[in-house]
Amino acid sequence: MDTIIQNVLKEYGFEPLQIASMPFGSGHINTTYLVSQEGHEQQFILQSINQNVFKNPLIIAENVRLVGSYLKEHYPEYLFVGSIPTEDGKEMAYVDEIYWRLTRFIPNSVAFDTLSDPQQAFEAAEQFGRLSKLLNGFDVSLLKPSIPGFHDLNLRYQQFKEAVEKADPNLQTRAASQIEKALRLTFIVDYFNSYRSSSDFPDRVMHHDTKISNMLFDKTTGKGICVIDLDTLMAGKFISDLGDMMRTYLCAYSENEKDMDKIFIRIEYFEAIVKGYLKEMGPILTATEKDLILFSGKYLIYMQALRFLTDYLNGDIYYPVSYPEQNLVRTMNQFKLLSEFFNKEKILQSIVDKCLSN
Known part of the structure; x- marks a missing residue:
């Protein structure tokens, strides 16, 4: 040893x-x-x-x-x-x-790197929701940020703008179409800011990293046991956890997938996430938060696209890469996922409305 x-x-x-x-x-x-x-x-x-x-x-x-x-x-x-x-x-x-x-x-437990069944998405969303619900009475001001600005879209957008200004001209040229997309979608930042300071959009205790590998399942029953990896447990908006689940659960392929034709939303997984999360958080979400359920996915996907693009323009200093254009591919991947989100918005919102009415 x-x-x-x-x-x-x-x-x-x-x-x-x-x-x-x-x-x-x-x-x-x-x-x-x-x-x-x-x-x-x-x-x-x-x-x-x-x-x-x-x-x-x-x-x-x-x-x-x-x-x-x-x-x-x-x-x-x-x-x-x-x-x-x-x-x-x-x-x-x-x-x-x-x-x-x-x-x-935790004995008899297992964690997965990818989802193979909508029920896994439901179990994970239920567990992440339960943690925040049980902490509804906790004073979130006691928590300090372990990564300052981690899910601050304004900060991520500002970092992106600075990266564009300072980037090597060759990188700017190769990323031109993705930069244009990022700028065209800035209404997502504006929409978030229109709600950011609302008293009906409170800070809560959020996990902030709700990928499926941060959930433990019972090996025998497949039921969710608990959440793990609490490094980013801190104050935040509910859209951080719900949006991150949408970003990482809805597509069968990760952000590293190069074939953009494979990037599409699995509707049954979306419904499973919303049902599982609302099973726990439904009774305590405010009217504003309920209105922002669908937006949470757009928020996190757009922010992650900005982060990949920023890192590409900065010369790949944050995310590990295995080939030179990987962060640009990741950016394209996330923008494709976001476009799928917009294309299916009516269907997704109808699922949200149905889940809220049950």
């Missing part, structure tokens, strides 16, 4: 000769290990925190601690996968200038 992992686990009271660890999961941000202890059934998940993405990991630890304490007091039956304290009571271990956290591994 790696010496640094041994030293980290010592912080949690493990004896090196009695433990084993192996790389685990498919995440791209943090490094993850599955930890087993000789003679014990309980296993653990050990993760290092990527400080290039999360500049202050202690903010993550404090946000998770505050939310976990609230849920333990008010909803003790809820399965919240919070951090296990070190031997000296710290939320994270700090070894060799790296922050680490330990959580318990």
Whole structure:
């Protein structure tokens, strides 16, 4: 076993000769290990925190601690996968200038990288919705942003404009049609800003990264168990979670798909997301929030397209790429998904209306 992992686990009271660890999961941000202890059934998940993405990991630890304490007091039956304290009571271990956290591994659970059934979308939307619903009474002002401006569309649009101005002329030329699309769709920014400060559009506790791999399912029943990966648990608008589910669940192919003919919306998955989310959040959403359900998808897809395009123009400094034009392909992919969203708007809105009336 790696010496640094041994030293980290010592912080949690493990004896090196009695433990084993192996790389685990498919995440791209943090490094993850599955930890087993000789003679014990309980296993653990050990993760290092990527400080290039999360500049202050202690903010993550404090946000998770505050939310976990609230849920333990008010909803003790809820399965919240919070951090296990070190031997000296710290939320994270700090070894060799790296922050680490330990959580318990949930037995008989499985996570998926892709969806294969609308029921999975329903289960995930229900679980993400449940977390926010249970935290409806929590004071969101207590939470600090682990990534400032993460889902701030105004910030992302400003970063895009700056990237266009500073980009290499060759990159500007190759991305010209996508830049033109981004500028043509700025009404999405204006529409969001028209609601942004409304008292009927409150800040809530949001997960902010609702891809399907951040959900645990029961291996036997296929039912949703709980949400995981709480790095971006912070205050935000409900459209962050619901929109991110729409962005990542509706198409059978990811943003890396080059064949744009494969990018289309699976209507049955859209209905599953809305039904699952409203099952939990329906009773507490305001009238304005209900009006913005469909908009949440446009908001997140457009913002992600801007982020890919910005990174392309900046020379691929944020998202890992395996070939030079990948971020441009990702941009085209997301704009195609957004166009599909607009093309099917009447059908999608009718589904929303039906779900709200049930």
